Amino acid sequence: MTIAEATPELDAEAARADRAFLGHPKGLGYLAFVEGCERFSYYSMQTLLVLYMVKYLLLPENAAGVIGLDWLKGWYGGIEGQPLASKIFGDYTSLVYLTPILGGLIADRWLGRRATLIAGGAIMALGHFLMAFEGAFLFALLSLVVGVGLFKGNIASQVGELYGPNDLRRAMAFQIFYIAINVSVIAAPLVAGTLGEKVGWHWGFGTAGVVMVIGLILYIMAGPWLPADNRPSANAAARVSEPMSRQDWLRVVAVLTLVPVMAVALLTNQQIFNAYLVWADQHFQLTFFGTTLPTSWMITIDATASFSMLAAVAAFYVWYGKRYREPDELGKMVIGSFFTVAGGLCLFMAAATQGDGKIGLFWPLMFHLFNSIGFAHILPVSLALFTKMAPRALNATVIGIYYLAFFGANKIVGEVGTWYATMPTTSFWLFHVGTAVVGLVAFLMFKLFLARRLMGDPVPAVA
Template identity: 60%
Template sequence: MASQVGSLYKPDDLRRADAFQIFYLAINAGVIASPLIVGTLGETMGWHWGFGAAGVGMLIGLAIYLWGQKYLPREHFGVAKTTAEPKEPMSRKDWLATAALILLIPVLAVAIVPNNQIFNAYLVWADKDFALYWGGEKLPTTWLITLDAVVSVSFLAIVAGFYRWWKTRWTEPDELTKIIIGSVFSIGGMVCLYMAAATTPPGEKIGLAWPVMFHIVNSIGLAHMLPVSLALFARLAPKQINATVIGLYYLSFFAGNSLVGWVGGWFETMPVTQFWLIHMALATGAGVVFMLFKLLLAPRLMGKAEPEDAALA
């Protein structure tokens, strides 16, 4: 589906990033809705009711997808063409783009560690040290995930709307520039967690001001990175192997979440401030590599076709 979304736009059409932000917005909206429906039914009425509701949801999604076929090119649905077309060979630029995108996968994996640590050591820390109280009652720690999902959905929409407004007045940044901006916000999110730990006296609970600021700043960074990086892969991946390269993109999540677990294991063995400084360093390192990619490789991959490529085309 990600490959289909990306192929709806011409190579230089920056609306592709907007499309993937809407794509991620829908996914994150599901993160909010599904626990409320599926989880509630499963816990209150029975396990099979929860699974049944999930099945109904998938059928609704499939019906919408089939209804939307009229908005997609016919070849997306395996419609045979009347005349066979020769398969265009991979050019030198295509191979360079493929190699560059594969090299970006571990960088993306490092870049998502600060965000995905929300679901690991961050919750352990919050359960232990956050002042999660309302009217004298302790709130469930997992409500922080609900808060993060709500904030993420909000800023996916806000960021997409912001760039639609921006491009009516100025030149819209390309995908790599947006990813670099996202890295800066990711660093800022880690600064918030560092400050939460550094400014709280020993033995006292951490107020929610810094954590809430973290969720806001980090969500702005997330809106600039995940959907936009997927748009970048969809744009640069050669059309001959577009779906395959986008499939490889998701390896960054496998590697990133493996790193989250490995790095999260350090939480119990070091000061909290040092723990979040490490995550700040990871976000900074990934941002530097994205910047180098933009300076050194992007002009060749996103510019005009080279003579050899033009001849092959």
Template identity: 80%
Template sequence: MTVAEATPEIDIDAIEHPSDRAFLGHPKGLGYLAFVEGCERFSYYSMQTLLVLYMVNYLLLPQHAGGVIGLDWVKSVYGLDGQPLASRIFGDYTALVYLTPIAGGLIADRWLGRRATLIAGGLIMALGHFLMAFEGSFLFALLALIVGVGLFKGNIASQVGELYKPDDIRRAMAFQIFYIAINVSVIVAPLIAGTLGEKVSWHWGFGTAGIVMVLGLVLYIMAGPWLPKDNRPSKAAGATKPSEPLSRQDWLRIAAVVILVPVLAISLLTNQEIFNAYLVWADQHFQLTFFGTTIPTSWMISIDAGMSFSMLVAVTAFYAWYGRKRREPDELGKMIIGSFFTIGGGLCLVMAAATQGDGKIGLMWPILFHLFNSIGFAHILPVSLALFSRLAPARLNATIIGIYYLAFFAANYIVGTVGGWYSSMPTTSFWLFHVATAAVGLVAFLLFKLFLAKRLMGGEPVSA
């Protein structure tokens, strides 16, 4: 029996609002938000899957690069070309889409409210995807996507937490369901948009992402009655809220957020490299031909997403079973466990590079990498997002969720630079570097748990 079931106040609320448990025992709004986020992530991961391959194999080739508006200026700024330039552009793009959610959260919290901000972001994202159909507008398309994701992303994740009362233990499970929807999209996006892009036309892949984004936006507008009350400030609220100071506990929670961001960034480097130099490595050196048919390189992302989805479900089920017998690890405990698996996954890539020889790399070591890395993912990301949502002061919820994505900004920015080393660095050393960053994340999580968690969070972290 859950706490929500055992508390009379919650039971009364559930009777008054039957939709509170209409979706797998959760509010109906969670189903809508998960599906809308799935559409947005389909569009995003279609871009993430195709972007480096598109640049390396097509756009940055001499016969095409000349038609891209502003590309010569970008080359002069970076002083790069070819694969290193593709990694740098990809890294900056994927970093900035995780920086702009802070601005999107501020816009929603202070002026427009979440819904208007999110809808504007979805429209701008769709425009960016459709601009990818034209080679000349490539950089403008990336700019539109950066702005659109910033307005969209934090403002949908923050609504998940607000579907629940502060003491409702379903909150952490809700974020795991939310991540499952994301992982389904990551599985499907390479199979549909990736295959269309590599086998039919790059622009077909990007266009499909735009269409799915529009469908998600329409669904979000239709789902309005089942979503949390919008946070658009009224004139009266605007006159009083800015003068209300944050409490000491609020500042302690913000301090915890600020400390956790760089730790998360370091722990994410190996995972984020999957979409950058890893795809180039797979395209050049993996054995992807079976029975005379070569599968698209982008399908490696589907393999990773399939593993992530399976391990997310498996880890959730394991701790549901484990929690009935023993005390379940807290959030930081799970993050520490996840870091060990991330290190193990990175070592699989080291082994793949070290044992390659003169032929192609078989998929045994890459599959093991995706397995271990996905177990690490299941222990770190959903739990950390739930933790940030819990730490967020009520009137800064969307802003704090935006700050959470600074970890992805930092990780992707670093990966943009590190990915460029792939062309000039021994492959074994390249992946050993990633193993070392995972080890740094492990040590940082451990130190945070031992010395800072109680002081900054006012007690033991909330169990997820």
């Protein structure tokens, strides 16, 4: 039993007064590091997955040993090669973001967040280690889907509960949380990506499993500094059984309304791990002074830009907020969508100006810069908004619903990625620009016409 379980009210007050980690509760530091380990493991897998399939696993001499692959090909209509890899990637990454709803329900109704998260971390580690066996490839993906589902929503919901309803540190806490994620995404291609491409694919996947185990140990050690577990007890059961208010239901409606909008808005960002990497591997100029860089390092470039822009955007709004009225959450998401559109146009320009040679890195780098500014305006802000709107009885479940946006985005990414082999590259990226425009217009319409009606009292702006 943690201190939080023994004296939840006193511990909540102590946690809110705690400023041991960069002016935030010590628990935030632990949660950020644990999430960093989990994201290192996940993005190691995501970075290597398509390249591994296209360049090794799905080659005829290797594919025959993968249990269940022939059945899966039949399910997909007999496609092969890059389109098959894109479909598998899309279904895997979309299911990873669908299962957190079930993980949230398990935590809220039965096991509590702590036990659910620990089980998820252990199953994820198992999945990474199963990647060492080519025949178990589909079982490894299944383990990772289940593990992430149990883990993902149950850690983000704990970040929000470290703060009181009116604590202005909450939004900055999610900025810090996302910075930890981006540090991991920077490191994952450099470590696991390099090992996978240069030493052996299984070395990369094995490294991901080891880091996941480290994160699991850190989480177990962090117990005394985390919010009270939500494992059902006599009192908790009474609280959960209370009917939700009309305002609670309106907030759930707002959450559900935003999910498909975000799915469309995220499409360009999520395509980075799929067709973009195949395109980069085939057409980018990655050879310098006789040395060819691993294609997976493009993910490190993206993560470095994301990390830098998260810090820069947060610092900008601290400065801006002292002088002018800061945009609210939806206002920032509209601004971010403009940058996402600009990033997609950079990919179009890279394809349009290629000629007969390789593509230089100017336009790809500009894409990562603009896309990362858009990311900094949309992802942390939207997650903070969802945690604030979530009714207490459905806290972890609503965070699981948030990840439905990623389910939808990655499902579309898998389908759209199959077009890469047959569609002109310029048209391929213009389609992505169009989806970013759709997201921009939808966020704007939501802000202007629906937000106040669905949410009731306006949600305070992110500080």
